[in-house]
Amino acid sequence: MTRAKDFFNDAEKERIEAAVQAAEARTSGEIVPMVVDDSYDYPRAEILGAGLFSLATATSLSWAFFGESLWHFLWLFAAAFFPFKLLIRNLPALKRRLINPAEIAAEVEEKALVSFLERDLHHTRDATGILILISLFERRVYVLADRGINETVPAHTWEEIVHIVTRGIHQGRTCEALCAAVARCGELLEKNFPVKKDDTNELPNLIVE
Template sequence: MYLNENEKKLISQEIKNLEKKSSVELVAVITKNSSIYKFEKILVSLAITTIVSIIALFFDINTIIFFQLQIVVFTLIYSLFYNFEDLILYFIPKKYKHQKASYKANKEFENLGIKNTKTKQGIMFFVSIDERYVEIITDKHIREKIDNKYWEDIINKFIKDVKNNELSKGYLKAINSCSKTLINKFPIEKNDINELSNEVREI
């Protein structure tokens, strides 16, 4: 659990307050990580084993010991990655991690049915904690009136809060930052129906 119950209630209430005045459907999604990085763990383990093997070539060791060394190094490194899952993230480029997180965000936007609302005014605030990644995905009608560049400043501030382990604070600030704009551009419609849950989704 990434948020305590009180923090979840505060975020859900903030979403509810927004949706009382706006026809948008806002969903808050949090995940610890966006991938188990199984392939990457193997690849990095092999790379480190190769480096150690090259160094070992400068020493006078026989072939059997050389192969034993390779097996031991690979097993040790992979075991570390297996038992300490966050460790692999230090060996993966930031851009690659963010690509993984963005892919997961877009999959969740689809899986949660956010793009299937009748008004096409769905919006998702997605946070991947381990990747220190935040993405705001909007549906068709929101994109028509609010350019993606609008969200950049909100995302940048949100990421700082995630890095400082202030996830709840980041969510509340992000929702507050865009509430006025969303209310002005998408005021509550007559006979508005809440199609998506206001509860924080932890996946």
């Protein structure tokens, strides 16, 4: 799986930051794209998967070679557990299949909320911070806006931004899609949150974690 630090090359990072600067030149909103490796490490998926695969392996081998011996089953299970656990950890596609989609959605949302607070997006002068989170392991995009924006812009508006980015990822043009999403955020905010004469850039234009 591509790591967050390698997800965009230097030229693409410059394009994204330039797109943020252009959007923020029209609005007092602060738009922050953020890319993370994952929103959570999901240890339960590794334990559950390793347990299931070890159970199947130990049962098959003990029946085939050791006459259904319980003692042989136990050491076979123990011997297989940690290799399977490591295998699942290093195969993201397999690990994702062992996680309930509802848990993935909840963890991505929590990561967005925590990042919003940790990165001080809630401390902008007019409460107009927007986070566009791309969580690579989960293959999810989440948009979170501060209270100043949500009081004016309906929450379902951000579904359009999510769709722009996810479609771009699936088409292999993530940088272009993220730039388009940033520009669209600027358009949505321009009317209700016009740029002010004393406006300053309060937040980073791109975060890679």
